[in-house]
Amino acid sequence: MGMERKRKRKVSLFDVVDDTCVSAKLAKTNGFAVHGNDTNPLVNRWNGRPYSKRYLEILEKRKTLPVWHQKEEFLQALKANQTLILVGETGSGKTTQIPQFVLEAVELEIPDKRRKFMVACTQPRRVAAMSVSRRVAEEMDVNIGEEVGYSIRFEDCSSSRTVLKYLTDGMLLREAMADPLLERYKVIILDEAHERTLATDVLFGLLKEVLKNRPDLKLVVMSATLEAEKFQGYFYGAPLMKVPGRLHPVEIFYTEEPERDYLEAAIRTIMQIHMCEPPGDILVFLTGEEEIEDACKKISKQVANAGDVYGPVKVVPLYSTLPPAMQQKIFDPAPPPVMVGGSPGRKIVVSTNVAETSLTIDGIVYVIDPGFSKQKVYNPRIRVESLLVSPISKASAHQRSGRAGRTQPGKCFRLYTEKSFNNDLQPQTYPEILRSNLANTVLTLKKLGIDDLVHFDFMDPPAPETLMRALEVLNYLGALDDDGNLTKLGEIMSEFPLDPQMAKMLVVSPEFNCSNEILSISAMLSSKSHYIVLSVLCLESNRMSKWKYNNGLRMLLLSLRMHACLPSIYEDASWCYENFINPRAMKAADNVREQLVRIMVRYNLKLCSTDFNSCDYYIDIRKAMLAGYFMQVAHLERTGHYLTVKDKQVVHLHPSNCLNHKPEWVIYNEFVLTSRNFIRTVTDVHGEWILDIAPRYFNLENFPQCEAKRVLEKLYKKREREGEESKN
DNA sequence: GAGCACTGC
Numbered sequence: 117m118g119m120e121r122k123r124k125r126k127v128s129l130f131d132v133v134d135d136t137c138v139s140a141k142l143a144k145t146n147g148f149a150v151h152g153n154d155t156n157p158l159v160n161r162w163n164g165r166p167y168s169k170r171y172l173e174i175l176e177k178r179k180t181l182p183v184w185h186q187k188e189e190f191l192q193a194l195k196a197n198q199t200l201i202l203v204g205e206t207g208s209g210k211t212t213q214i215p216q217f218v219l220e221a222v223e224l225e226i227p228d229k230r231r232k233f234m235v236a237c238t239q240p241r242r243v244a245a246m247s248v249s250r251r252v253a254e255e256m257d258v259n260i261g262e263e264v265g266y267s268i269r270f271e272d273c274s275s276s277r278t279v280l281k282y283l284t285d286g287m288l289l290r291e292a293m294a295d296p297l298l299e300r301y302k303v304i305i306l307d308e309a310h311e312r313t314l315a316t317d318v319l320f321g322l323l324k325e326v327l328k329n330r331p332d333l334k335l336v337v338m339s340a341t342l343e344a345e346k347f348q349g350y351f352y353g354a355p356l357m358k359v360p361g362r363l364h365p366v367e368i369f370y371t372e373e374p375e376r377d378y379l380e381a382a383i384r385t386i387m388q389i390h391m392c393e394p395p396g397d398i399l400v401f402l403t404g405e406e407e408i409e410d411a412c413k414k415i416s417k418q419v420a421n422a423g424d425v426y427g428p429v430k431v432v433p434l435y436s437t438l439p440p441a442m443q444q445k446i447f448d449p450a451p452p453p454v455m456v457g458g459s460p461g462r463k464i465v466v467s468t469n470v471a472e473t474s475l476t477i478d479g480i481v482y483v484i485d486p487g488f489s490k491q492k493v494y495n496p497r498i499r500v501e502s503l504l505v506s507p508i509s510k511a512s513a514h515q516r517s518g519r520a521g522r523t524q525p526g527k528c529f530r531l532y533t534e535k536s537f538n539n540d541l542q543p544q545t546y547p548e549i550l551r552s553n554l555a556n557t558v559l560t561l562k563k564l565g566i567d568d569l570v571h572f573d574f575m576d577p578p579a580p581e582t583l584m585r586a587l588e589v590l591n592y593l594g595a596l597d598d599d600g601n602l603t604k605l606g607e608i609m610s611e612f613p614l615d616p617q618m619a620k621m622l623v624v625s626p627e628f629n630c631s632n633e634i635l636s637i638s639a640m641l642s643s644k645s646h647y648i649v650l651s652v653l654c655l656e657s658n659r660m661s662k663w664k665y666n667n668g669l670r671m672l673l674l675s676l677r678m679h680a681c682l683p684s685i686y687e688d689a690s691w692c693y694e695n696f697i698n699p700r701a702m703k704a705a706d707n708v709r710e711q712l713v714r715i716m717v718r719y720n721l722k723l724c725s726t727d728f729n730s731c732d733y734y735i736d737i738r739k740a741m742l743a744g745y746f747m748q749v750a751h752l753e754r755t756g757h758y759l760t761v762k763d764k765q766v767v768h769l770h771p772s773n774c775l776n777h778k779p780e781w782v783i784y785n786e787f788v789l790t791s792r793n794f795i796r797t798v799t800d801v802h803g804e805w806i807l808d809i810a811p812r813y814f815n816l817e818n819f820p821q822c823e824a825k826r827v828l829e830k831l832y833k834k835r836e837r838e839g840e841e842s843k844n
Numbered sequence: 845g846a847g848c849a850c851t852g853c
Contacts, residue, residue, distance in 0.1 A: 241850095284853080286852040311851090313851065314852080405849095473851095492849075794846080
């Protein structure tokens, strides 16, 4: 209800607040008047220039895409409905063609030409947004960034002339935070909706509300086929259009019996294909880096043992944290025969789920699918996200097998029985929203003006406990008041692309006189800090002892400080080497830092540092960290183990920590559940600070009985005594 | 004394 009221108010402001006036004027001077020139088939209506020869060539190819056969049908359905669902498999051309069809059919200027609207098309991944928009700009014979553009974090490649914008789903959600009715758009296309990313799921619910308040806005939801009816039900029975894909047939094979060891079975299958099947590259899906590297070694060894009768093999690992140069190897051609007339070579790609959606490798003919992947799971009771090797879904298995049929008919070997496929695999992977900590999402929703989360129309509503946990965390952080309304602090926090704890730490850091340092820490933590230092260390264990000799934390903070002061220093490769720093990761962190600084400046948050020679320098930093992470405190018990405060989980310092002793109180950035409960990226804090900085969370009245409580009680009493003494 | 599925802002 609250949201609707707010929205309506915003609509009434429509004529007063018109931030597109400038762009409208620009558009006119940029030749937008040619818009009416549709009748001249040789002139591009978007920029008034004659079409190039290349345009006409591409146009002929475009017309052979399956989706073109249904162009008229689509345009009629679009005209007649506010929401439309379009399902189509890989190769239908929907991602590139549908937005162009929409442009042809929708009036993007209001009659007096004071306002110009856009068409948006969302993608779950940045690379897709970039590459697809480039392709479409070429197809439309315009320059990228002008009439067709894209917008992703760190890069807005669009202009006042842009009529079609590809953007990540997360980016559209960000835009909605500043413009809740998405008033700059006339049509919004949500692509790859079946992937059910957190951002897409939030956009679903949001757009349903926006559509009620914006009768002129249209929504097209594009997805793979499997969940089409569910989407239809959710969007009030919106019409469904099906577009055939264009893939080569893939023959599916199951095992007769369940496999006990999928890794062994996968390698056995590879060898069978290599020795018995016609030429063609192989793609194997495994679960993680270590498993993949291990498998690659074993495969190379077995191929070598098989002898020269069979063709040569190139085994290539693939996972997202692999350096880009190594990732490129998946596109290398298969090796040539060893001798003239010998058996042709084969490329074997051993990959995580990246090859399922994000990366496409042409030339794959055989897919081996053991049926597992690492998936995120969330336990709201102890607020911990962890990764678990779990069976994949039917949809995922389908997607994997499709990877064999991109260039010619292929084969997919599923290392489980057909019965297991039918009975054991769930139809869809659980959407991310059901497997995540929602603190950040709830903050975003509040900022979007959604007051009543319980009745928010989620396609799959998260567990009430997960929502309650998120509300509780935000309330303790001061982002929401006791009625669940967004506070001024919460509003500022929501502007930062960070988790709420980190956003809080950053927003309050000027009070501790260390925002320059906290900016660096936030930037590095949110761009995976351990890769900056530790991956280098692991490779050079002989240098590690030298590094360990120094106080690790101080060392890291020192480099942080240099980072804060001299951002160009990491361009010096030898300096990076000497200081155990990965320049690529450092550059990424610096990008993040710059973005955070811009937000700080926008909200008048002071950029400041304590004097480096002051003994308060590190203390101030640690206090600011505590101000964000006081809900992630662990206490060292007399038994020598750490217990997380309140949740009372036994945890261990992750061996990658830089501490040379076990402090009584620590705050941690991450709780990871692997062979044991580990807390990773740990900083020591003092009990006295806890009382000062988070008195409400550490209020002893509703505190479970434990050693930490007794220690805190003593500290409170000591403080009382000191207070009285100073009075006397 | 362990070892990060994949995205995104």
